[in-house]
Amino acid sequence: MHSTTILLIEVGALLFALGMLGRIGRRFGLSPIPLYLLAGLAFGHGGVIPLSASEEFIEVGAEIGVILLLVMLGLEYSASELVGNLRSAAPAGLIDALFNALPGAGFAFLLGWGWEAALVLAGITWVSSSGVIAKVLGDLGRLGNRETPVILSVLVIEDLAMAFYLPLVTAVLAGVGLLGGAKALAVAVLTVVAVLVVAIRYGHAISSFISVKDAEALLLSVLGLTLFVAGVAAELKVSAAVGAFLVGIALSGPVAHNATQILSPLRDLFAAVFFVFFGLSTDPAAMPPVILPALGLAVLTMLTKVLTGVLASRRAGIALPGQIRTGLALMPRGEFSIVIAGLAVASGVEPELAPLATAYVLITVVSGPMLARLPDYTWFKSMVRKRMAVQRPVGPVTAAE
Amino acid sequence: MRVRVEQTPLPGIGVRHDLITSSGRTVGVVSHRNGRRDLLLYDVDDPDSCLASIPLTDDEAEALADVLGASLMLGQLAGLRQQAAGLLTEQIALPAGSPFVGRRLGDTRARTRTSASIVAVLRDREVIASPGPSFQFDANDVVVAVGTREGLNGVTAILAGDTGD
Numbered sequence: 001m002h003s004t005t006i007l008l009i010e011v012g013a014l015l016f017a018l019g020m021l022g023r024i025g026r027r028f029g030l031s032p033i034p035l036y037l038l039a040g041l042a043f044g045h046g047g048v049i050p051l052s053a054s055e056e057f058i059e060v061g062a063e064i065g066v067i068l069l070l071v072m073l074g075l076e077y078s079a080s081e082l083v084g085n086l087r088s089a090a091p092a093g094l095i096d097a098l099f100n101a102l103p104g105a106g107f108a109f110l111l112g113w114g115w116e117a118a119l120v121l122a123g124i125t126w127v128s129s130s131g132v133i134a135k136v137l138g139d140l141g142r143l144g145n146r147e148t149p150v151i152l153s154v155l156v157i158e159d160l161a162m163a164f165y166l167p168l169v170t171a172v173l174a175g176v177g178l179l180g181g182a183k184a185l186a187v188a189v190l191t192v193v194a195v196l197v198v199a200i201r202y203g204h205a206i207s208s209f210i211s212v213k214d215a216e217a218l219l220l221s222v223l224g225l226t227l228f229v230a231g232v233a234a235e236l237k238v239s240a241a242v243g244a245f246l247v248g249i250a251l252s253g254p255v256a257h258n259a260t261q262i263l264s265p266l267r268d269l270f271a272a273v274f275f276v277f278f279g280l281s282t283d284p285a286a287m288p289p290v291i292l293p294a295l296g297l298a299v300l301t302m303l304t305k306v307l308t309g310v311l312a313s314r315r316a317g318i319a320l321p322g323q324i325r326t327g328l329a330l331m332p333r334g335e336f337s338i339v340i341a342g343l344a345v346a347s348g349v350e351p352e353l354a355p356l357a358t359a360y361v362l363i364t365v366v367s368g369p370m371l372a373r374l375p376d377y378t379w380f381k382s383m384v385r386k387r388m389a390v391q392r393p394v395g396p397v398t399a400a401e
Numbered sequence: 402m403r404v405r406v407e408q409t410p411l412p413g414i415g416v417r418h419d420l421i422t423s424s425g426r427t428v429g430v431v432s433h434r435n436g437r438r439d440l441l442l443y444d445v446d447d448p449d450s451c452l453a454s455i456p457l458t459d460d461e462a463e464a465l466a467d468v469l470g471a472s473l474m475l476g477q478l479a480g481l482r483q484q485a486a487g488l489l490t491e492q493i494a495l496p497a498g499s500p501f502v503g504r505r506l507g508d509t510r511a512r513t514r515t516s517a518s519i520v521a522v523l524r525d526r527e528v529i530a531s532p533g534p535s536f537q538f539d540a541n542d543v544v545v546a547v548g549t550r551e552g553l554n555g556v557t558a559i560l561a562g563d564t565g566d
Contacts, residue, residue, distance in 0.1 A: 141454035144441035322449035
C-alpha cells in the first residue's frame, strides 16, 4: 500500500507540474515538448528531485504514449491522401531524405560512432515534427498559403517513410544485423502496402465494425485494437509504433473523426509522460559535453532543412518569400526524433546518443517555431523584396540589348 | 462569366478552395475536417501568402454565404430596375397580423389590383423564386415585389389587410 500512495503523490505532482509548465510555455508561444523534456531531465537520475516509486508506471505510460502519438498521426491521414500525394511529392521527399538524413549519419561517423548509431542519428535529423509544424502553421494563419501543401506533403512523405524506417531500426538495434534488418524491412513493406490497399478499397467496411454512436464503446474498441495490433507488430519485430500508425490509417470516415476527438486527451496525457520518460532516462550530467556537438548538428541540419524547403517549393512554382517560409517552417524536430532515440536508448547502442538527441530536439523545437515567424516581420519582407528587386532588372536589361 | 474555383487538398487538415477576383485579388476558404472554415485574404505583394485568415464556425459560414448569395439576387433585381425606368423592387415583410398568413398568394389578387408582381418570397433564409398563385404564405415571410411606386404601396397595403380601394 505504501508504495502505491507514494506513486500517487509522485505522479500527481509530476502531472500538475507539467500542466503549470505547459501554461507558462503557451504564454510565450512555446511548444510544450521541450518543457516536458526538461521536466524529465530534472526528475531523472542525477536530477534535482529523483522519482522513486513511479518509474515503472511512467515507463509503461511512455510506451502507450508512443502508440497513441502514432495512431493519432495515422488517423489524421486517409490512405488515399498518403498514396495520392506520393507521385507529385516524391522528388521533394527524396531531397528531404538526402539533405537531412545524410548529415546526421555523417555526424555520427565524425564522432566515431558505429553504423547502427549512424542509422539512428540519420533518422533523428531527417524527420521534422508533424505535430509542432501543423500547430505553428495554424497559429501563424498560414494554412491557406500556397506553400502549405508543399510543407504538408513533405511531412506526409516523412511519416510514410517512418513506416519503413522504424521496423528497420528496430530490427537492426535488436542485433540481427543487416540481413535481419532487410527481412524486417521486407515484412514491413508488405504489411504497409497491404494495409494501404485494404484501407483504400475496404476502409469503410473496417470502420463499420466500430460504432460511432456510443463514445465509450468507440474509445475502448479503438484503443484496444490499437494496443493489440501494436503489440503483435512488436512481437513480429516490426515496431509497435508502426502497427499503431497502420491502425490509424486503416480507420476512416466518421470513425476516424470521432476517434480523434475521443483519443486526443488520452494522447496529450500519455505523450507528455513519454517525453518526461525520455528526459528521465537521460542523465543531466551527460548533457554539458554534448551541447556543442548538438548545437553544431542543429545549425547544420536546420540549414539543410531550409535548403530542402526552398528547393521543394521552387519546384512547385512558389516565389522567394514562400520558399523561405517553407524552409523555416520545416526546421523543428520533435516527437519522431525522440521516438527513434528512445528505441536506441532501450537497446543501449551508444551512451552519448540520448543526451545528444535530447539537446538536439530541445534546440530545434524551441528555435524552429521562433525562426518560422521571421518572414512575417516587415524588415524581413523588405529585405526579401530588395533581393527580388535586385534580381528582377537583370531580365529586362538583357532583353533590351 | 463563370468563375474558376481552384481546389487544393491539404493532407491531414482538409481542403482549400480559392478564386481570383476580376480586380486581381485572391480569396479562399480552408475547410477543416472538423467543420471549421477559415476565410482567407491573400497579400497583393506576395500572392503566395495570406494576409488574414479568419476562422468561421458552421453557422457563421452559412450566414456569410447567405449574405453573399442574397446580395447577388438583389443585385440582379437592381439590374432589372435600371433597364426599365420607373420600375421599382421592394422587400415587404408580411405583417404578423396579416389576413393572408396561411392563405394562398392567389387570394391577394395583388397583380390584378395593383399591377405589381410578387417575384419571390424569402423564407427561413431561403429564396422561393416566382411563387405561383397556389403558394401559401407563412408568418415571417418576406415578399419581393416589382412594380411602380403606387403599385408597391398597394401591395404593402393589401398584405397588411388594409383594403382601402
